[in-house]
Amino acid sequence: MPGLARLLLSPPSCRDLTALRAAVAGKTVLITGASFGIGEATARLFAEAGAQVLLIARSEDKLRALAEGIRATGGRAFVYPLDLYRTQDVGPLAEQLQRRHPRIDVVISNAGKSIRRPALESLERRDLERSLAVNFSSPAALLLALLPRMIAQGEGQVINVSTVSVKPPAAPRWATYQGSKAGFDFWLRSVGLEVREKGVAVSSVYLPLVRTRMSAASDLYRFAPALSALEAAQVIAGAVVRPRERIEPWWLRGQVLAAWLFPGFVDRLLGSLEGWEQARERRRAGRS
Template sequence: MVSYRWLEKLLFPRTLINWNKLRSELDDKTILITGASSGIGEQVALMLADLNVHMILVARRGEKLLALKQAIEHKTAQVSVYPADLRNKEELEGLIAYIEQLSGGLDFIVSNAGISIRRSIHDSLDRFHDFTRTMAINYMAPVQLLLATIPLLGTSKGHIINVSTINVLLLPMSHWAAYQASKSAFDTWFRSTALELHTMGITTTSVYLPLVRTPMIEPTQAYRSMPAMNPYHAAQIICKSMYTRKRTYKPWWILFGQWGSLMFRWLWELWIPASLRKRRS
């Protein structure tokens, strides 16, 4: 399922899942997966299809969710789909109402829904809506969803898995202001809240992923030739965290990136503006 070039094999070592542990941990559990219609969320759902779980799959594209349900429903897992744009207040509140009436409660949330925008600030001067819609899905929606479901997760001693990005751990990049601000906002909120959630018996995991080859990155041509993690591999990491319950996942090399961000920030902040000026001239 994972085909890597040599550099990708080095950057993204294999993840092995103990299926017996995962099966035991998830037996008869209810799992909510947002952003489930493609990419990482879809791969997580397919990976859990042979387990005795109830998956609630959420995404904007209802037809994609129904196709995914049809691909899974002849297997072991029970699947419910809830089409919703989590940026829409009414649709998000509808999802919350649906979850609250579940007879079996809720055990896991995989917070995966998100949007990425790459645009220079010069091209954003008349596009404030880029920032509001990015903040809406990457920050406001997961905050509201978790605030509503924390009581259910407290009862079940549940587990929240936030699918984040290594960008929040490194220096900000030009052209990514909307995306990085929104992802950093939720990462900070989630880590702060985790300190209290742990006292309630709720486990939290922050999965800091590198570039992943999903439909979300396709519009950015520069990413097509860059090393990227396979979404199946990302799903393996998420599923493994369901039984290891580790607080974080980070690529092995991210420490070098963080060290470089600290030591060479001054050089970065000199080089990037000079590079941008050269492109415009």
Template sequence: MPTYNLLEHLLFPPTFLNRKKLARSLEGKTVLITGASSGIGEQLAYLLSDTKAHLILVARRGDKLQAIKNALAEKEARISVYAADLRNEKEIEALLEGLLRLPEGVDIVVSNAGHSIRRPIRESLDRYHDFTRTMAINYFAPVRLLLSLAPTLESKRGHVVNVSTANALLLPVPSWAAYQASKSAFDTWFRAAAPEWNRAGMSATSIYPPLVRTPMIAPTAAYRKAPAMSPMHVAKWIGKSIYTRRRTFRPWWLTFGQIGSVLFRRVWEASIPRLGKKEENGHHRG
């Protein structure tokens, strides 16, 4: 795990992972990981590779997936890779056909694929596709996957892990309308579906990471020096959820953020126009 600075140590205390329990929980199981070519998904593949599981890694970049498979060739896990753009109807159909033909079925789904975009509404007026593409990968794709796989998961008393975002539980932030709306949409859908799955014998876990140091945040200059959790740290949360079946994992301070969102909502919303003007003036001076 990368070295944290003092503030990051306070914000993201270590997570103890019982690797023996994790290995026992995964023996003979099939795990589907979307968004597996980088960031959290890639680190999760490395974390689970020491178990006797079948890992199915899905992402758009087939070359990156193959490189990961090659790197894990000597590990205990069996690795399968499938290159697919989950926004593409034909590609997601082909993926589902393959998954539903598996003799052993799928036991665990880690819904991690996602797309982030930061763009003010003023700059989005002729970019409706920003919203449709973001909804396609962050909402419609995981809904489609889980609707198709739910019968198998129910029969196997399986487990679904959704890698959401802490922002889904906080006040919306300017310039992130497309991203936050799509992540919040699936988070709400997932939490609504969870009790039904629980009654059917399935488990559901929502993971709420804060900012994570992945390639996704690289285009946003303000985030390069901001406190961020490491992808392996989030992977450990997911690993722990597999053997504990805990319903949520979130930063310890997120509850205080939610309370603040309620108490100081009017103050925050009143300050947004001033913050926007400062940012705009800064761009003009640059």
């Protein structure tokens, strides 16, 4: 993305590999959702900076290829396949991780499932249940299993890869994604207040649109300005190099303020856009 557009769109980031190396070389960094998109780019970047990376996702073949690529360039990577929808598998995996790795310094909770669909069209609540498991309950269960040892270490960092859309206003068709991501965001920020005195820092990264498999699923964003996966990884790197509780684009507080100051206007605007989209869909259905 060109410099000016990045300046306008992106949260603060770290593009200085030397600074990242100083922060993570020799450390163990666990990344969920490392098989594609932002997680994959983050794993490559952190491994290049000298971190040992633990890679989690469902696509074992993708994780293995990524780990081999990292090892081929002298890095260290370990693969741990996991389906976060299977909440019952999270505890055993956390035990295995802690048995094999005496320290985990940074956890990047990145895996996520996005869905843009009218809530009433979600079949038998399956979308809701899946999204709550992948975006909230399983990442929370993983952290609950890992945090005691991070606290015993006396230091560590948890980074939540969140989205600007967990902030107001609520948007039509995003109920499941916004609800599950916002729930986890709130949960983790609350946990962060409890663990920071014990040496564990919690950072929430609110990303704008990023060009990945996830955003490609929606036509709506094809021409919208977006970060690349590497640029998003550099934002996450920034959260490690300069740990803060919130990493967000400068305009996000303006969005929240507008939704708070003019709730009726913002809701009417979003409602009109939804009405326009429904009418367009009816016209298309009528033509076919």
